[in-house]
Amino acid sequence: MSLADVGPLLLVGAGRMGSAMLEGWIARGLDPDLTFVIEPQPSDRLRELAETRGIHLNPDPAEGPAPDKMVLAVKPQVMDDVLARIAPFASPSTLVISIAAGRTLEGIARHFPTGTPIVRSIPNTPAAIGKGVTVAHANQAVDEDGRRVCTRLLESLGVVEWVDEEQLIDAATAVSGSGPAYAFYLAECLAEAGHAEGLPQDLAARLAAVTVAGAGALMLESGLPASKLRENVTSPNGTTAAALAVLMREEHGLGALMREAVAAAAARSRQLAT
Ligand SMILES: NC(=O)C1=CN([C@@H]2O[C@H](COP(=O)(O)OP(=O)(O)OC[C@H]3O[C@@H](n4cnc5c(N)ncnc54)[C@H](O)[C@@H]3O)[C@@H](O)[C@H]2O)C=CC1
Numbered sequence: 001m002s003l004a005d006v007g008p009l010l011l012v013g014a015g016r017m018g019s020a021m022l023e024g025w026i027a028r029g030l031d032p033d034l035t036f037v038i039e040p041q042p043s044d045r046l047r048e049l050a051e052t053r054g055i056h057l058n059p060d061p062a063e064g065p066a067p068d069k070m071v072l073a074v075k076p077q078v079m080d081d082v083l084a085r086i087a088p089f090a091s092p093s094t095l096v097i098s099i100a101a102g103r104t105l106e107g108i109a110r111h112f113p114t115g116t117p118i119v120r121s122i123p124n125t126p127a128a129i130g131k132g133v134t135v136a137h138a139n140q141a142v143d144e145d146g147r148r149v150c151t152r153l154l155e156s157l158g159v160v161e162w163v164d165e166e167q168l169i170d171a172a173t174a175v176s177g178s179g180p181a182y183a184f185y186l187a188e189c190l191a192e193a194g195h196a197e198g199l200p201q202d203l204a205a206r207l208a209a210v211t212v213a214g215a216g217a218l219m220l221e222s223g224l225p226a227s228k229l230r231e232n233v234t235s236p237n238g239t240t241a242a243a244l245a246v247l248m249r250e251e252h253g254l255g256a257l258m259r260e261a262v263a264a265a266a267a268r269s270r271q272l273a274t
């Protein structure tokens with residue numbers, strides 16, 4: 001799917017997540033000449049994109065027309081300061097897409113004229129390789145066209161899930177926004193445990209990484225539920241069953257830990273709203 005006809009886009013903040021999205025969009029044909037990026041600390045890669053591909057780095061927002069689409073990818077804690085400076089250059093028809101954890105539609109909308117179409121979304125870093133998932137919620141001002149453009153932009157980074165209730169974004173942030181970190185930590189723990197069982201550290205790290213990645217790919221490609229795939233690995237009275245008896249302990253097992261971890265992330269997302 002090409003993004004060649006998506007039109008002008010202003011990205012505000014090209015750090016880890018913003019630049020992952022930008023890479024995905026440029027790779028899928030977003031017109032560099034219609035791509036504007038505001039980033040006070042541009043990476044070498046961002047400078048290279050500006051020099052070799054022609055994206056506009058740190059344009060003066062007072063010059064030129066109001067942005068057609070504005071993607072907000074700064075930290076939630078600086079969002080109000082950034083919007084106080086950038087929002088006045090938007091027009092009421094600028095489609096605003098925020099990816100900031102915790103920042104509510106209401107909190108973003110108060111910087112823009114009444115009726116501005118705004119989408120609150122939460123992507124994740126596998127977007128950089130087109131394997132992300134973004135959960136999105138639109139305010140009432142987002143029309144069919146706005147939703148279509150937003151879906152195209154986000155689908156170029158992976159899967160898009162629209163939700164009708166804004167509060168679900170906090171839970172989604174805790175599951176898919178932060179989720180890649182849990183999978184990476186699982187790989188780290190698995191590698192450490194393998195090392196403790198005698199494997200050389202680098203071999204243990206390779207086994208853990210390929211195992212986590214392979215299990216994820218199998219889950220998507222087979223279309224089977226995770227529970228069925230787990231059962232397929234588990235021979236009666238075998239090695240996996242011995243491990244799962246530990247991991248599935250009711251009180252101190254992975255399930256209880258994960259519930260606690262996800263609840264903490266969702267609570268933090270709700271807290272960032274204030
Ligand atoms: N990293 C992740 O996995 C995810 C991050 N997010 C959200 O994305 C947003 C950005 O997070 P990261 O990329 O991880 O943080 P980051 O710190 O890597 O990027 C933020 C960028 O904003 C820039 N910035 C600061 N002040 C600015 C200004 N006045 N104008 C323009 N840019 C400015 C910073 O220089 C930095 O490069 C956050 O709101 C976060 O909640 C959402 C989903 C996943």
Ligand SMILES: O=C(O)[C@@H]1CCC=N1
Binds near residue numbers: 101173177178
């Ligand atoms: O840790 C964070 O706050 C951001 C939002 C989801 C992933 N990273």
